[in-house]
Amino acid sequence: MPVTLEEAKSRYPEAKTFKFGDNRALCGRLLSLVRLGKKKATCGALRDFKNGTESMPVIGRRDIALDWDGTPALVIETTELSIRRFCDVDTDFALAEGEDETLEGWQAGHRAFFGRNGGWQSDMELVCERFCMIEDFAKPSH
Template sequence: MIPHSLRQKYPHAETFTFGDSKALCDQLLALVRLGKKTATCGALRDFSEDGEALPAVGRQDISLNWDGTPALVIETTEVKVRRFCDVDAEFALAEGENETLEGWQAGHRAFFERNSGFDREMELVCERFKLVEDLA
């Protein structure tokens, strides 16, 4: 579903979708577009050779709408692996979804419980990024 011209412009881009539902995906894309979301995280267990590729500093990736069409292009500026219990307020608030660390913890705990399980000690891939291009 990625147009050839977009693949040519971003030849090394991975594709991914924010969230685990259309509503969450739409909300997170809107936060990126507003400049409120400059970070994201995922369970380390979900990244593998057969699954989603780890983010890489400097790589530009294409975030998809829930229907699989391209939404925007981001560039990774930082990647750190941290345990859930070690995520600090600065990173949590950079995700743009909550006003407090406690709100981030509650929301992400619920997300991980819906998606293969939660543990306070679980390792997360914590990524900071910048918006490169809005494809809307």
């Protein structure tokens, strides 16, 4: 039986909720990468955090990642946080996002993503977050 958002929030009262990606297919793909242990980082445009569209990650806080339909999917804990320009993202961070095999692939995918979501610039500031998965609500608990 799926965990409800209310149940998830009662387990993690400090948690913020968020969705990976900007569409159902991307959200599902990114959640799968987290579950497989391939995705251990994510980033977002700083402008989205400043305007209140997104909740700023906090090191040590556990947050609830939602499926596209709003069902709790998993819980992550932020382990590292930095703000850097798009053009300064290095291969190590790009590959930790788990979505691409190369920095160039990461750049192309993220240029398209940010282009769809408010605009892309090479010097735009990103909130770069590393995390670990704490709980997967798709797996039965013991």
